Amino acid sequence: MISVNNLRKEFKKTIKEPGLIGSFKSLFHPKCEKVVAVNDISFEVPKGEILGFIGPNGAGKSTVIKMLTGILTPTSGTCTINGKNPSENRKSYVKEIGVVFGQRTQLWWDLPLRETYGVLKEIYEVPDDRYHKQMAFLNEVLELDSFITSPVRTLSLGQRMRADIAASLLHSPKVLFLDEPTIGLDVVVKDNIRKAIEHINKQEKTTVILTTHDLADIELLSKRIVMIDKGSNMFDGTISELKSKYGQIRELNFETDAKDIEQILNYKQHFGFNDDDIKIEKEANNVTVKFNSNAVPVSDMLSYTLDKINISDISVKDADIEEIIRRLYKQGV
Amino acid sequence: MKQVKRMLRMHRIFVTQELKRMMEYKGDFIVGIIGFLLGQFFNLLFLWIIFSQIPNLMGWTLEQILFIYGFSLIPKGLDHLLFDNLWSIGHFTVRKGDFDKYLTRPINTLFHVMVEKLQIDAFGELIMGIALICISVPSVSIEWSVSKVLLTIAVIPFATMIYVGIKTATAAIAFWTKRSGNITYMFYMFNDFAKYPVTIYNNVVRNIITYIIPFAFTAFYPAKYILTGDNPLFNIGMTVLLSIIIMFIGVIVWNKGVKAYESVGS
Numbered sequence: 001m002i003s004v005n006n007l008r009k010e011f012k013k014t015i016k017e018p019g020l021i022g023s024f025k026s027l028f029h030p031k032c033e034k035v036v037a038v039n040d041i042s043f044e045v046p047k048g049e050i051l052g053f054i055g056p057n058g059a060g061k062s063t064v065i066k067m068l069t070g071i072l073t074p075t076s077g078t079c080t081i082n083g084k085n086p087s088e089n090r091k092s093y094v095k096e097i098g099v100v101f102g103q104r105t106q107l108w109w110d111l112p113l114r115e116t117y118g119v120l121k122e123i124y125e126v127p128d129d130r131y132h133k134q135m136a137f138l139n140e141v142l143e144l145d146s147f148i149t150s151p152v153r154t155l156s157l158g159q160r161m162r163a164d165i166a167a168s169l170l171h172s173p174k175v176l177f178l179d180e181p182t183i184g185l186d187v188v189v190k191d192n193i194r195k196a197i198e199h200i201n202k203q204e205k206t207t208v209i210l211t212t213h214d215l216a217d218i219e220l221l222s223k224r225i226v227m228i229d230k231g232s233n234m235f236d237g238t239i240s241e242l243k244s245k246y247g248q249i250r251e252l253n254f255e256t257d258a259k260d261i262e263q264i265l266n267y268k269q270h271f272g273f274n275d276d277d278i279k280i281e282k283e284a285n286n287v288t289v290k291f292n293s294n295a296v297p298v299s300d301m302l303s304y305t306l307d308k309i310n311i312s313d314i315s316v317k318d319a320d321i322e323e324i325i326r327r328l329y330k331q332g333v
Numbered sequence: 334m335k336q337v338k339r340m341l342r343m344h345r346i347f348v349t350q351e352l353k354r355m356m357e358y359k360g361d362f363i364v365g366i367i368g369f370l371l372g373q374f375f376n377l378l379f380l381w382i383i384f385s386q387i388p389n390l391m392g393w394t395l396e397q398i399l400f401i402y403g404f405s406l407i408p409k410g411l412d413h414l415l416f417d418n419l420w421s422i423g424h425f426t427v428r429k430g431d432f433d434k435y436l437t438r439p440i441n442t443l444f445h446v447m448v449e450k451l452q453i454d455a456f457g458e459l460i461m462g463i464a465l466i467c468i469s470v471p472s473v474s475i476e477w478s479v480s481k482v483l484l485t486i487a488v489i490p491f492a493t494m495i496y497v498g499i500k501t502a503t504a505a506i507a508f509w510t511k512r513s514g515n516i517t518y519m520f521y522m523f524n525d526f527a528k529y530p531v532t533i534y535n536n537v538v539r540n541i542i543t544y545i546i547p548f549a550f551t552a553f554y555p556a557k558y559i560l561t562g563d564n565p566l567f568n569i570g571m572t573v574l575l576s577i578i579i580m581f582i583g584v585i586v587w588n589k590g591v592k593a594y595e596s597v598g599s
Contacts, residue, residue, distance in 0.1 A: 011595060058598075066596055071436045073592045091439045099437045106434050110354045122346050123438055125339075151357065 001207060002045040002175060007077035009038040009063050037063045039231040040077065050201055050208040052218035052225040056329040060231040061211050062179065069099045069177055081175055095124065098168030102180035105164055107152040113163050114148050117170060124171035138166040141196045158189035169200065175207045182214050194220050215322050227328065239321060246324045250298055251317040252289040258309045261287060265308050271296045343440065344448045351451040369457040377461060393530050396472040397560055403465025405528045405552030407489055410458030412496035418450035422504040423513035430597030443501065443587050473560060484569050485559055492551040494576040499546065501583030508590030524548040547575045
């Protein structure tokens with residue numbers, strides 16, 4: 001349904017020497033440098049999927065999203081939704097999509113919220129009956145009723161985000177782009193928004209492309225993730241694939257009254273771990289050992305630990321996605 | 334045809350929205366109206382003082398000059414009223430990345446930008462223009478004919494389009510340079526020359542405002558035809574032709590600019 005082929009975006013950047021004199025020089029002899037923000041990215045998204053699109057800050061996520069939403073023109077490569085291409089026919093392409101940029105709003109700032117929906121109805125040429133049906137649905141899912149008559153400038157961030165999501169869905173788009181939809185929101189509002197996204201995805205079969213730094217969004221909503229860094233594809237697969245591929249990190253938790261456990265349990269020396277492969281945290285009597293299970297099997301770690309010290313409670317945990325991603329962002333693949 | 338109908342409908346909807354927006358801040362709205370009435374009153378007073386000292390300028394009588402001046406305010410006012418939002422493109426919309434919004438909507442971007450705002454201050458210019466025309470017409474002895482009336486009415490949208498085309502082209506430069514408000518401003522400075530008969534200027538200025546930045550066709554040339562009936566082919570025909578060429582250039586620069594738009598980091 002969405003297919004992205006070798007998408008590439010280059011920007012020209014003027015290089016300035018520091019200070020006023022540098023700015024002045026660059027006014028007359030600009031030095032330009034080519035920056036590749038997105039380097040031949042390809043992926044496909046089938047209908048009805050919620051895709052988590054992640055990557056560290058500055059990885060090129062926004063640039064990709066902006067090309068997919070028709071805002072930026074790609075240097076080369078294509079993206080199509082149902083065969084429609086934004087570079088060829090932007091207007092018919094954008095009718096198929098809804099866009100929410102968490103840090104911007106498309107609502108009419110000075111007017112009651114309801115007025116925004118009235119204008120969007122006209123812009124997207126939504127017929128009356130469809131409009132009323134869709135409004136009723138969005139009202140139910142996003143609970144807009146309590147503030148639909150308030151001017152947009154008076155809405156709280158959580159209300160505004162719900163209102164913005166509703167605005168992007170008014171014309172029942174086939175694809176919804178959500179760029180950081182939970183940024184700056186409290187836990188309860190985050191939960192509500194996640195539930196709403198899930199509901200809309202189920203009910204309307206809307207394909208969702210979700211960028212976020214809150215990995216809970218991804219874990220709760222999407223089965224598949226595409227991760228990019230420095231403009232290139234880094235990982236494309238399901239969350240369980242990510243875990244099995246990079247999730248060698250296991251967590252060993254136990255309780256002990258032994259002191260100096262680092263010295264008694266000298267894992268590093270005993271097993272020959274690299275620095276990156278093991279981390280020990282201690283809090284009162286609770287000890288957490290994070291280690292790379294490819295380097296040392298879990299069973300060896302367990303028997304060695306039980307051998308060395310007295311333990312009252314012990315458990316082994318799978319790595320959580322956050323830990324995996326932290327490592328990936330830090331070192332790249 | 335369907336397209337035009339839709340555009341008119343969208344225009345009406347945006348204008349209604351804009352009026353509602355103004356009414357939302359009642360105090361500001363009322364003070365704004367009082368402000369522009371006062372402003373226009375002083376403008377008129379000032380004009381009257383100046384022109385009553387100059388009974389005759391290069392063969393043009395005071396009343397004729399007032400007529401040209403008044404006529405110049407009509408296209409200028411219409412441009413100001415309906416298409417003022419183009420200024421914000423060059424000043425901040427592109428630089429701050431707010432242009433993203435227009436690109437995610439299924440309407441022509443240029444049209445969307447144009448119809449989004451209404452600048453009611455422009456009623457000042459329009460009211461004053463009409464007033465000046467009404468005051469001067471009885472004493473300039475125009476020979477009216479049906480074709481002249483029709484041409485007069487028909488030329489106004491084209492004269493307005495000269496403004497719009499220049500503003501579109503210069504605003505669109507911001508897509509490359511991020512900021513172009515000052516370029517638009519520089520071009521607009523020349524429209525002050527258009528309020529008076531071009532015959533009073535030297536050749537350089539006259540050629541610039543006739544052929545390069547043809548603001549003279551927004552006022553002097555059409556007004557000259559209305560006053561004297563001279564050479565409609567040049568005075569009216571060139572207004573129409575040049576306005577179409579300029580708007581065409583504006584649209585081309587705009588469309589190229591939109592493709593070059595870089596948004597901002599987020």
